[in-house]
Amino acid sequence: MKTIKNIKWSVLLVPVVSAFFFVTIITASPKTITDKMDAQEIQTIAVATTETTKDLTAPQPAADPQVPIPANTSTPSTTPAPANTPAKKAQPSRSTGSSSTPSKPAPAKPTSQPTKASAIIATGKQYIGVKYVFGGTTPAGFDCSGFVQYVFAKNGINLPRVSRDQFKIGTSVSFSNLQPGDLVFFSLAKNGVIDHDGIYVGNGQFINASSSKGVTIYTMGTYWKSAYVGAKRVL
Helix, strand or coil, rough: HHHHHHHHHHHHHHHHHHHHHHHHHHHEEEEEEHHHHCHHHHHHHHHHHHHHHHHCCCCCCCCCCCCCCCCCCCCCCCCCCCCCCCCCCCCCCCCCCCCCCCCCCCCCCCCCCHHHHHHHHHHHHCCCCCCEEECEECCCCCCCCHHHHHHHHHHCCCCCCCHHHHHCCEECHHHHCCCCCCCCEEEECCCCCCCEEEEEEEECCCEECCCEEEEEEECCCHHHHHHHHEEECCC
């Protein structure tokens, strides 16, 4: 009976012991290999193995969402654009139907002689009845040349003060060619020296400041024709 029990324990111990030795051999074998290597080589192999494992197992970094990926991957130009370049002004198109040189405005036409003469005569007639004053040059009283000078000045034309000087300006006009607005001159002393003048109003008449009637209109009859010296056109 005892023998049978020993046999059973032997049968049970054989696989256990075999397993124990198998594990011991497997465990001891690498130790034998590593014992032949120095510590530095073991550390180097371990580090290299670790880094390789990390490189293989480490997750790859994703693209940064804050950095936009450019759509155009072409190489940019190395020449910088000039800074602060002023924009070119658009050139106006030239019309083919008209000249490029603007036409000058036509000069204003001067007032015609008849119109100016009518204004002067109308001004003179406003003072009919104003008394004669020797040396007078205002509506308070006129002498002959003072009246002529005042009426023309009211219409923008400056004349000398006395009749003799007024006779020196303008263009000479014959008696047959007299026109309204012409100046007519007389020598009442009948010595050829100008001592009186007036403004011809047409129809053989003139307006003047007479020493006897003041500003009035006379017809150039026999008396005035006998004292007549000449006429001047200043318009």
